[in-house]
Amino acid sequence: MNARASQSRHLRRTLLVLALACGTLAGAAVAQDARREGRRSRQREVKPIELTPAQVADLTRIANERQLSYDDLMAASKTFMPSGRHDEFVCFASGGQSGQVFAIGVPSMRLLRSIAVFTPESWQGYGFGVGHDVLAGGDMPSGREIRWGDTHHPGLSETNGVYDGQFLFIGDKANARVGVIDLRDWETKQIVKNPLTVSDHGGSFVTANTEYVVEGGQYATPLAFAYAPIDDYKKSYRGSVTFWKFDRTKGRIDPEKSFALELPPYFQDLFDAGKGPSHGLVFGNSFNAEMATGGVEGGKPPFEAGCSQRDTDYLHIIDWTIAEKLVAAGKAEQVGGFKVLPLETSIKEGVLHLAPEPKSPHGVDVTPNGQYVVVAGKLDPHVTVFSAEKIRKAIADRKYSGKDDYGVPILDFDAVMEAQVELGLGPLHTQFDDKGYAYTSLFLDSAVARWTLGGEYTAKHGEQPWKLVTKTPVQYNIGHLVTAEGDSATPQGKYLISMSKWSVDRFLPTGPLLPQNFQLVDIGQPGTTMPVIYDMPIGVGEPHYAQIIKADKLKSWLVYPEVGWNPHTQALDPKAPKQGKEGVVRDGRNVLINMTAVRSHFNPEHVEINEGDQVTWRITSLEQTPDATHGFTIGGYNINVSLEPGEFVEIKFAADMPGTFPFYCTEFCSALHLEMLGYLQVKPTGAKKDVIGMAE
Ligand code: K7E
Ligand code: CUA
Secondary structure: OOHHHHHHHHHHHHHHHHHHHHOOOHHHHHHHHHHHHHHHOOOOOOOOOOOOHHHHHHHHHHHHHOOOOHHHHHHHHHHOOOOOOOOOEEEEEEOHHHOEEEEEEEOOOOEEEEEEOOOOEOOOOEOOOEOHHHHHOOOOOOOOOOOOOOEEEEEEEEEOOEEEEEEEEEEEOOOOEEEEEEOOOOEEEEEEEOOOOOOEOOOOEEOOOOOEEEEEEOOOEOHHHOOOOHHHHHHHOEEEEEEEEEEOOOOEEOHHHOEEEEEOOOEEEEEEEOOHHHOOEEEEEEEOOOOOOOOHHHOOOOHHHHOOOOOEEEEEEEEHHHHHHHHHOOOOEEEOOEEEEOHHHHHHOOOEEEEEEEOOEEEEEEOOOOOEEEEEEOOOOEEEEEEHHHHHHHHHOOOEEEEOOOOOEEEOHHHHEEEEEEOOOOEEEEEEOOOOEEEEEEOOOOEEEEEEOOHHHHHHHOOOOOOEEEEEEOOOOEEEEEEEOOOOOOOOEEEEEEEEOOOOOOOOOOOOOOOEEEEEEEOOOOOOOOOEEEEEEEOOOOOOOEEEEEHHHOOOOOOOOOOOEEOOOOEEOOOOOOOOOOEEEEEOOEEEEEEEEEOOEEEOOEEEEEOOOEEEEEEEEOOOOOOOOEEEEEOOOOEEEEEOOOEEEEEEEEOOOOEEEEEEOOOOOOOOHHHOEEEEEEEOOOOOOOOOOOOO
16 A cells, blocks of 8 residues: 555544544545445456467466366356456345345356345344344244245246346245245345145246236145145145235235135146236146055055156146136135135136146246247156147137046147157256247256247247257256246346256365255357356255346345335335434333434444333434445344344334343444444343442
């Protein structure tokens, strides 16, 4: 550092300390200071390069020292992101059993942040002072708390089948819940608990205009958590699919306007909503058409065998536009306090049709143009492609091959099937690109298959339709895959992430619990070139599905719009403490603390209350500088919140522990961050006025 820079830095620090000492304008001064800092980090300009022979020699030497191939160098240059440069895409990935969502930059594969959804998370303060109401929305109707989630399927909000960047939904398979995240501030605003089913699988998939967030069931049970012996399976157990009505203006699911369909007790699995010509339909795959009930301990075939006896299961085709009208006309029944359309009604009114689908299927994916539905059978080397047009025609012509045990019409397979494409072993999920290709994960082959779509896509790729093009091995055991906007009406191509379940030998060993492996695949070139260019270990949970959105569609706030903003209402909160009005207000046993936070102090710093008081602690962050986040913790009281610039939080607790509790800022916000503290003193019942914390 040169002398001048060091001097000016010293001067600034002195001014800062002076300002703090005076206690005047400290916030404003520091904020200005930080803005100046921010301005200095402008991105450097980069001119086109031409490597000199000496530079080529340098690169070659390093490559050889590090034992890198030419392909490795290419992969590095495709993914490396210089400091300060931003990724083109953001991948929102399920956080698996962490109960959270991960946001990952693509192509750099850098973890940008996690978003707490179903599991309390201390950095975001979620469940440690704030967020309790949101979390409680996901509790069982009995009141039992659920504080984790097995997140599977994130779903970005859509307009006309295109991601609009406004909201993100995420399903919890273990407890059948859906979380709603507002992508302005990347915070979870709502969790809804499914009132019919304990666990689900097909959540959350949105209809083309986010009219509904679709949550399919999975393991059939008596609806609404009732008990019935398993011998009564066919009679008493049911599947379901729930249509959560989304209110975009409120940014919330409206349970009052939501409804579900009673379904036969097949294990409904994944769902995808139609768009374009298939808008109005949702498609769900299922397994266990056998209605096997397991019981290996009693000498019966285990579920895995019982569920796989038949060659076909049932694709569920549901017309939600009819269902919606029936519900509006009062045709739904109340089950568990929720509107449920009885199976009988769905059959009679043409809401539900089935179609045979081979074999033990997993994954149902609608092509970008909405014309085809791709189903992969785990135990069939093919994917089966259904035509939306043919489905509509078969429904109109009542082209049935029979009915199931419950009387649901089964559409004739040949009448609705468009193509079957042989890909390899264990096909699961399918995504799409901008060139007319589809990509299917092959779990058993440990590979990504690229294949050609037919119909209007044939002109795009100019190859034979409905044919395997190439397979890229991945490491190992791929579950879902995701391409850039690859399940929307406007896929972007370029990148695919293989969400590989096992990593085995890809990373340094981390004990017997190994990370899952997100592998970036370059799908930018047509034909058979499709290399893996990056491995990213996911060291938390087991993510399932993800979606990738163009980063410039996200209109994230850098600071809250106004000082005193309530993230829950997304509005300025009149309750937010104002600068100059800080203090402690007592009303009997109720104590209200009005606090502000700004670098580098809380006001007030002394809070004296009595044991047994009911405390409402409100804090406004006066900051307006990007990234000037404070934390606030009261040690021993299990409280920690994050105070983002402009944010207002309200914490409630009972002062049931007497003593002296330092509170402090948990974010290293400034040079005097350690000094950002205060004391909460809880006077024990019966203590003399001036003696606190001293035993006699
Ligand atoms: Cu295949 Cu839950 Cu979508 Cu996992 S699911 S892989
Ligand atoms: Cu505020 Cu550290």
